[in-house]
Amino acid sequence: MKTFSSSPFMPGRRTALAALASLAAGGALAQARPAAVRIGYQKSSTLIAVLKLQGALERAFAPLGLAPSWHEFTSGLPLLEALNLDNIDLSADVADTVPVFAQAAGARLTFVAQEAPSPSAQAILVRADSPLRSVADLKGRRVGFAKAAGVHYLLIAALDQAGLSFRDIEPAYLAPADGRAAFERGAIDAWVVWDPFLAAAQRQSGARVLADGTGLASYQRYYLAGTGFARAHPEVLGVLYAELEKTGRWVKAHPKEAAALLAPFWGLDAAIVEQANSRRSYAVREATRERLSEQQRIADAFLAEKLLPRRVDALDVDLYKPPGA
Known part of the structure; x- marks a missing residue:
């Protein structure tokens, strides 16, 4: 009859214990590793670019056990398509027109913040x-x-x-x-x-x-989230909103420092970046239904030119309300 030793010093027992310890250590590391918040952005997403370059979101998300995961897109429409397909969680600023096209395609969006007109x-x-x-x-x-x-x-x-x-x-x-x-x-x-x-x-x-755009198009840019993510993680939206608001103020108050930071990232001379930034408000504020009024005019204009497949109710979106607003 085959017998098994209970001695902890038998080679087989030691190997098994080592394997279990290794697995336990791996599990602890996996639990300690921050969960990713997937952020989509374009090269021209100024405030998100500054946050990325300064590592600000890494620091801001750390207390939540989270870390940003960065995903670059060439334009706004594929960015919001990725958001709607749950391939990213948050979208850096896109122009006011982009959500209209996304809504026409059936996307459910949550407006996290708006940049005042530029x-x-x-x-x-x-x-x-x-x-x-x-x-x-x-x-x-x-x-x-x-x-x-x-x-x-x-x-x-x-x-x-x-x-x-x-x-x-x-x-x-x-x-x-x-x-x-x-x-x-x-x-x-x-x-x-x-x-x-x-x-x-x-x-x-x-x-x-x-x-x-003076007198023609306000050019307000929007930060968005997938609605499922927004409802499940309002604390993440709160951190993002606060960091965007703070960064917008910093860019306007420190034009040369901001231009020097962004110039190599954009592959442009600092003077060009400073001129560009002088024309953007970077005033991050709550997206309210009153402030979305131009969205309907945009949607109706595209429909009149037969550039949308159907009429869009531009106000049929979820709106995030930041703490204290």
């Missing part, structure tokens, strides 16, 4: 030697811009004011990098873009502003 931080540009002198001159011309970006609505609003419609131009949907290349080689007649790309084109190639 209408001059986006503009319709033409080359310095262009014969185009007014928005009305865009009729029949090829105009480049990023689809669903804030500049998309600016273009619609500017055309409408000039007595034109979207059908009067030839649109070219281009991400900023592709738009800049097409603009400089003359493949498009005008380019509609936002800062810091706007400031870079002005300073580096002498691009001329045909019209900016």
Whole structure:
């Protein structure tokens, strides 16, 4: 009959105990490792970029046992698609138009915060030697811009004011990098873009502003969360909101330091970054239904131009209320 020793010094017993200890240690490490908060951002997401570069969210989330996980996107629409598909938890600032397209696709969004208007931080540009002198001159011309970006609505609003419609131009949907290349080689007649790309084109190639958003498009940017995540983790939204608010004030109060920090991250001269930042409010505030009023005008304008598949109720969203608001 086979017998088993109960001695703890038998080799088999020692190996088993070592394995169990190793597994226990691994489990403790796994429990100690911070859970990830997945944050989507664009290169031009200024306040999130500052938070990332300064490590501020790592410090702010640490007491919650959390750490940010960073995910870069080339434009706002795929960013919100990822949010809706639960591939990220939080979205850095996107232009006011982007949520409208996401809602039309059935996304459920929670508005965490809003940046106050910055209408001059986006503009319709033409080359310095262009014969185009007014928005009305865009009729029949090829105009480049990023689809669903804030500049998309600016273009619609500017055309409408000039007595034109979207059908009067030839649109070219281009991400900023592709738009800049097409603009400089003359493949498009005008380019509609936002800062810091706007400031870079002005300073580096002498691009001329045909019209900016003043009196046409407020250009308010929004920070969003997946609704499921927002309802489950309001404490995370509270930390993010407080850090965004603080960082917005710091950027405006320290323009040169902020420009020096962002310049290598954006691959731009500090002077360009400082000019771009001077046109953005960076005033982070609560997103209220009253402050969302322009969202419905944006949605209706896109619907009128048959750029949305259905009517969108722009106020059919969840709104986060920060502590003390």
